[in-house]
Amino acid sequence: MRVTLQPSGASFEALPGERILDAARRLGFDCPQACRNGNCHVCAALLVEGRARQSGEVREHGEVFTCLAEPLEDCVLHWDGVLAPGELPLRKLACQVTLCQPVGGDVWRVRLRAPAGKPPRYHAGQYLLIEREGGSSAFSLASAPHEGRDLELHILARENSAIQLLEQLQRERIARVQLPFGDAHLAELPAGPLVLIAAGTGMAQMHSLIEHCRAQGFVHPVHLYWGVRRPEDFYELPHWSEWKTLPNLYLHKVVSDLCGWDGRCGLLHEAVCEDFADLGALSVYASGSPAMVYATLDALVAAGMDAHQMRADVFAYAPR
CATH class of the missing domain: 3.40.50.80 (Nucleotide-binding domain of ferredoxin-NADP reductase (FNR) module)
Incomplete structure (x- = not known):
């Protein structure tokens, strides 16, 4: 039976008699769960379409506990907090600006350091959003995940918005960022060139x-x-x-x-x-x-x- 998740749109196949949470975890999904017996309600989801059996009762709508519910046919669940394989949670961080230096071609190299105890999680090739006065701007991460708390950006300073952002970073020495974003990454290395x-x-x-x-x-x-x-x-x-x-x-x-x-x-x-x-x-x-x-x-x-x-x-x- 196919289980489709909202709001992400991700889906997976559950085996006959397999509980939804067990199927999701078997296939690499990161799911909210704690007690695994329905008492904590952490794994609760809303059954939007389809039928599922929970504790001997067949349900066609309403709240289910995914650690107990077994899909009886293709189902649609509204289940918050589930991450597909390779997907990382979005986080907001206030980072220290450790370097803001021109490197030629009107480009500035910016280094940020995330707070201690909160290392950023991202895949190589993803990008972040950085808050600026009046909005936010997206920049690719030039750093790689093994660099831990240190993040690097390359900012072209030709448009007023980028110039003002650099002035803001040098003045405040703090960058408020959200990450990670982007699908063009290397969560897994390819088997060729x-x-x-x-x-x-x-x-x-x-x-x-x-x-x-x-x-x-x-x-x-x-x-x-x-x-x-x-x-x-x-x-x-x-x-x-x-x-x-x-x-x-x-x-x-x-x-x-x-x-x-x-x-x-x-x-x-x-x-x-x-x-x-x-x-x-x-x-x-x-x-x-x-x-x-x-x-x-x-x-x-x-x-x-x-x-x-x-x-x-x-x-x-x-x-x-």
């Missing part, structure tokens, strides 16, 4: 992915394509020199507009297609503007890539 495609400060997300791969001992090749409009738009990365010595990491800087330098020129997808005659075995991650990401997707699909091989947060927040 990675291609990382970043435009501008989209490099922050790729920085997180590369550092995570290093920490996890990832043995497959990783190909990074970092694109900007002009050579002076590249900014300093703290681990670039170390990356150049790694045997399975291949670094490509690509300039699109002004090609007066000794590196590669053109569009990012052109560079990828030049390097790979066969795109079939690659896991591709892309970060940049919606226009850049969709143009890259279309070009790589035309070159033989399956669209499902590519992941990008743009697909969720700016669906085409």
Whole structure:
């Protein structure tokens, strides 16, 4: 029997006679539960559709205790606090600003430290929201999960909102953030080569992915394509020199507009297609503007890539 959860939309299959909580936990869901005998009410859910048996009684609606209830047919439950496999809870943290430093190309490197005893939980490649005067802004995490309390952001300071945010961080020395967000992450490492495609400060997300791969001992090749409009738009990365010595990491800087330098020129997808005659075995991650990401997707699909091989947060927040 299929059990579908609201409000998340996640679902799982329960075996005949299996209790809902047992099925969810067997399949890797993180569920609120304590006593497992229906006394604490922690695992309570609302049966919206379908029938379930609890303590010998068949129920068609109303509250059920998932540690006792067995679905008799496909069911829909409103069950708060359940996390699907790999999903992490959203948390709000007030972080200390430990570094706010320009690194070239109008980009600032910002380091935050979460409170002691509250290490942030996120997957490599996810992003956070940071409160600013009048709203909030999203920034990819350039740090990787193994760095514990320390978080890193790369902020392009060309628009007034970003400039004002940097002034706020330097003035208050506190950043109020919420995390994690984003589906284009590495909760699980792929079983083959990675291609990382970043435009501008989209490099922050790729920085997180590369550092995570290093920490996890990832043995497959990783190909990074970092694109900007002009050579002076590249900014300093703290681990670039170390990356150049790694045997399975291949670094490509690509300039699109002004090609007066000794590196590669053109569009990012052109560079990828030049390097790979066969795109079939690659896991591709892309970060940049919606226009850049969709143009890259279309070009790589035309070159033989399956669209499902590519992941990008743009697909969720700016669906085409």
